[in-house]
Amino acid sequence: MNSYHTPVMLQECIEALAIKPDGTYVDVTFGGGGHSKQILNALGDGGRLLGFDQDEDVKQNVPNDARFTFVEQNFRYLKNYCRLYEAIPVDGILADLGVSSHQFDQAERGFSVRFDADLDMRMNKSSDLTAKTIINTYSEENLHRIFGMYGELQNAKTLAKTVVTSRLNQSIETIAELKTIIQNCIPKGKENKYLAQVFQALRIEVNQELEALQEFLLQSAEVLISGGRLVVMSYHSLEDRLVKNFIAKGKFRGEVEKDFFGNDQKPFDAVSRGAITASEEEIKLNNRARSAKLRIAVKR
Known part of the structure; x- marks a missing residue:
């Protein structure tokens, strides 16, 4: 698995999902399957995981596990395929953006x-x-x-x-x-x-990476259960800015909208202040970790 792709901040991502053994989770960037494997390890018999990836090369990494469903699609179709596989609402969504090794x-x-x-x-x-x-x-x-x-x-x-x-x-x-x-x-x-x-x-x-990311983020709010976790790791400022704005405001530009009583109208609350970055030890072992920014949000 590591020869295909070494996941960045693996432990931090898994902890951020706060996995419930009987929960339903989505790894929208399956890739080498490193994150999915750890999610499956944390799930019990009643748990479920969907893995999205549009690259046919990743099929070699699909685990032989009854709890796992592989979806050969771009994550911009998150809602459609979660509905198709009767997996709405979900308890957590993980996205590790960027290109695999x-x-x-x-x-x-x-x-x-x-x-x-x-x-x-x-x-x-x-x-x-x-x-x-x-x-x-x-x-x-x-x-x-x-x-x-x-x-x-x-x-x-x-x-x-x-x-x-x-x-x-x-x-x-x-x-x-x-x-x-x-x-x-x-x-x-x-x-x-x-x-x-x-x-x-x-x-x-x-x-069409930025368009796909925006579509995915908007759908994540519709697919997640209240209290569910959105965990997104990005590798350049263009992606991170979209993720940061969406978590903070529920939109990609402009100010957060408020209701009649002055309450913020947004689907998520940030779990951590600012982005989480990789440790110096991890960066020494995996240079791709240097630019990674991890953001965690909980659905309201």
């Missing part, structure tokens, strides 16, 4: 700048939209938006113009070709960080 390590998936491969980056291999499509067909204005918003790149406009100018001669097919084309846009000494931001921007757009 397995996806980064599979060169042909195109997630990592370490390898050369086709520009792909699809978490769901049956999806039509790839990074290659974005790079070769999106307008300069659209590329500027993606690199600026999702990559948070200072020179997003220049980068977009460089890509559009280069593809006039021939289409950009591979990671190596993209890196060569944009090399003059990369600040000296910041190559790795810059490329990571470019790839993050493309990956978020390919997989």
Whole structure:
């Protein structure tokens, strides 16, 4: 299981769920199955766990356990599939956002700048939209938006113009070709960080990650029982901001709405003040833990 993906803050996530032995839980980012395995260990015979994942590669990790149901779907369809499997309301939901180690390590998936491969980056291999499509067909204005918003790149406009100018001669097919084309846009000494931001921007757009996250968060409030736990771990500020705002206000922007008596109208209360971060010991063992932020909320 660890060779596929090492879960970040595993113990903290499990404790945050406050698992009841006969409860119903959802792991919406099944991946390597590390979190699901620990949830199942904490459940009794009457407990139940649904595991969502849109990547067909994870099927090899599905446990042979009657209490477990695997749902091969994006978590943006949380409510539909919980209803389908008669699992509403649920007692706890866990989301470990981001890309699994397995996806980064599979060169042909195109997630990592370490390898050369086709520009792909699809978490769901049956999806039509790839990074290659974005790079070769999106307008300069659209590329500027993606690199600026999702990559948070200072020179997003220049980068977009460089890509559009280069593809006039021939289409950009591979990671190596993209890196060569944009090399003059990369600040000296910041190559790795810059490329990571470019790839993050493309990956978020390919997989519609922020839209899916917002849909999932809104549905989590409808699926959870009063007193149920929402546990979300994010790895970059764009995701964390959405999670933080939703827990604090029940919406993604603007101020919290109040009822006639001045009471906050929001579905969740934060359990911890601020985000929980990984220990120095864990960061030494697993570098991915460095950027992780864990937020816990309880349904009102």
